[in-house]
Amino acid sequence: MVMTIKKATWNDGPDLAFAINNRANAAIEKNGSSAVINAALGTLADDEGKLISLPSVYDRLDEMDRSRIASYAPIEGEKEYRRIVIDNLFGAYKPEGFISAIASPGGTGAIRSAIFSYLDRGDPLICHDYYWAPYRKICQEFERDFRTYKFFTDDYAFNIKALEEAICEGLRDADRIALLINSPANNPTGYSLSDDEWDKVIGILKEKAEDKSKKLTLIVDVAYLEFAGDGDEQRRFFKKFSLLPENLMVIVCFSMSKSHTAYGLRCGAAVGISQSEEIIKEFEASLSHSARCNWSNGTHVAQNILIDLEKEEYKKVYEKELEDLRAMLKRRADLFVLKARENKLTMIPYFGGFFTFIPTARAFEIAEELEKENIFTIPQAKGIRVAICGVSEKKIPQLVDRLAFYINEK
C-alpha cells in the first residue's frame, strides 16, 4: 500500500551529489585526505580539504547578541537585510524600476518560489540542458513542465537559436512561460553568458512580450556571482533588466551560501524587478505567503550577519577575504584549463564558479572508475562535473590526468 499521494511519491533514491560526497568522506576517513580527491560537493575547501569558513563572517556570529540569534526574523526578512541584498547584488548596475527582495532559505527557496508563483501547473519552465538537478525536481514537485534547450552549439558557444526556438514553442503551448538561466559561472559547466548574449536573450523576451496576452518570467540564478570574475564586470548584465515591459517579470535568486561560505545557514533571497509598483507588491505578497507556508521565516542569524558585515571596517575585511578565495579558485581553474589543454581533454569553456565540466556520454562509467582511484566527481547525463572548489592546486594535475586517461581511452 502507498500512503503518500501519487504526485508526492518518489523513488529517486538518495540525492546523487550528497551520496557521492558521503562516499568521499568515508574514503578520507579510511585513507587520509592526501590520498583522496573530493571533487564532488560544491563547497570551497582549503588545500588540506577542510571546508573554508570566512573569519569576517563567523566573527560576526561570535560577537552577536544571543537574543538576535535566537529570535524570529520577519517573514519577508529583516528590512535592512532586504535592502543590503539589493545593494550588494547589483552594485553599480542596479536596474531601473521597482525592486524588492524576499528572504528565502538559500537560493533554493528563492528559485522554488519564483517557479511556484509565476508558473501554473503544466506551464513550461525553459532551462539550458546542462543544469542543477533540483530545477527539474522543483518542477516535478509542483507539476510545472520542465523543458530544456541545447545550451551550446557543437563548438560550445551559447546556442541562442535553440533558446529562441524553445521560447517560441513554449509560447505556442502556453500563455505563461518562465526562462531559467544560471549565469554567471554556471553550475555545472562554468560557463557565463557574455553581455552580448544577454542582450540577445533579453531582445527575444522583449519581442515575445509584445503579445500582451503572454506573461513571461526570467529567473536568474546567480549563486556563483562572486566567483565569476574580478571587479564588477560580471554584474554589468543586471543593468539590462531596466525598463522591461510589464508582462516580463525578472526574478534574480541570491544566495549567501557561496559568497559568504554560509552554506549550512540557509540564507538567500528572491529579488523581483518590474516597471510596475503593483506587480512588485504582488510579488512581495505572493512570496511572503509561500514563506509563511513552507519555512515560516528565514535564519535570523544569517540575515543579521549580512547586516553587521555592512559596517565599513568589517566589509573591507570581508571583501579582502573574498578576493583571496576568488584568487585561490582561479589558480585551481587556470591550472585545470592548462593541464586539460596539455592532455587534450575537451572541456566546456570555463568562465568562473566552482565547477569545470567534461562532456562525455560515459560519465557514469568513468566516475565509477575514478572512484576506485579515490577520485570523486559527479556524473551527469552529458558529462562529468568536477568540483574544483574542493581540490587543492597540487592535486589538479593528477585529477586532469586521470580524467583524460578515461575520457580519451577510446
Add this chain to the structure above:
Amino acid sequence: MVMTIKKATWNDGPDLAFAINNRANAAIEKNGSSAVINAALGTLADDEGKLISLPSVYDRLDEMDRSRIASYAPIEGEKEYRRIVIDNLFGAYKPEGFISAIASPGGTGAIRSAIFSYLDRGDPLICHDYYWAPYRKICQEFERDFRTYKFFTDDYAFNIKALEEAICEGLRDADRIALLINSPANNPTGYSLSDDEWDKVIGILKEKAEDKSKKLTLIVDVAYLEFAGDGDEQRRFFKKFSLLPENLMVIVCFSMSKSHTAYGLRCGAAVGISQSEEIIKEFEASLSHSARCNWSNGTHVAQNILIDLEKEEYKKVYEKELEDLRAMLKRRADLFVLKARENKLTMIPYFGGFFTFIPTARAFEIAEELEKENIFTIPQAKGIRVAICGVSEKKIPQLVDRLAFYINEK
C-alpha cells in the same frame, strides 16, 4: 495587470502577529519596556522583556567548529540528529512500529510536508476551530480543503462528538483525510487533550480505517510539548500510536524553536510512524523530495547543537535550564488563572504552553482598546490570544485587570 498565477496571488496584508509585535516594539522604544505589556509574539521573554536564549544551547554554538556551522547538512538531516529527535521526542513512550524523522525548517516545514504529501488537492484537512493561522494558509497554498470542527463544548470540554462528525463528513467527501491536532498546550488556547480524549480520537480513526479504501493521516503538532507539564506525563499519549492499521499514518511535528529557545535557527522534524517499513521508506522519500525542492537542507548548526547537547554533562544543564523556564512560565500562568477567577474573566482551560485565551466576539475591538494602553495581544475570530510567555509575573495582574475591564464591560 497581475503577473503571479491566480492560486499564488494573495491580498493578506502583513502577518497579523508579526505586525502587532512590530507595533509593540515601537511602543517599547518610545515608552520604555516597563510601560508596555507585549503579549503578542510567541517567544519566551524574561521579566525585563528580553528574549530568553538558553546558555546550554548557545554555549554549544560558541564552541562549535566553524566548518560544522558553515557546511551543508544532509537533505534529510544529520543521521544523529534524526535519531536524537526520535529518542527525545518520545522518551519512555516511544510507539511500537517503524519510525523515521526528516529534518525541516521549524515545525512549519514539517506540517507543510505532512499536508503536501498525504493530502491531494481538494482533500479535507480537519482541524479544531481554534488554530494557528498558518495551518489554513498552508492548505490554501496547496489547495487542500481546510475544515474545522468545534474544538470545545459550551463548557469548554473537548468536543469529541464534533470531531467525529467532521471525520465522517470528510470521509463521505473524500477517500483521503488528515486530522491535525495541536496538543499538548495548544496554540492559541493552552488546552491539552487528556489521555482519555486521545483514546477516543484514536478509537474513531481506527474504526474509520477499517474501510481499507480510505487513507487517514493524523498530524500532531507538539511545538509546546516541553511546556505542557512536569515530568513525562504529557508524553504518555505517544505510546497510543503503536500498532495502528497501515492506512492510518501518524506524523508528529517536532520543533526546536520553543524547547531550545532556537526560534530563529529554523530547525524541526517531521516524525513518521507506521507499522509498515515500506510506508516509512515512502515517507522518507517523499519528505526528502520536498526538502530538496523547497529549502534544500536544514540549518546545520541547529542540528549539530542538538547532537552536542546529548553529551551527558551538557544535557543535564539543558534539562535544568528548561525546568527553570517551565517553572517561570507556570508562575505566570498560575497567577493569570487566579486573577482571571478573581476578576470573573472567562478563559479556556489552560493546561500549558505559551498562551492563554479569552473567548469573545469583540476580540478585534478590545485588542485595539488594549493597544491604546500599550497592551499588545492577538485578536482572533473567537477571542483574544494572550502570550503570557512574554509577560513578567509582575505585570500579569494589570494585564488580567484590563482584559476583564473590556470583556466584562457589556
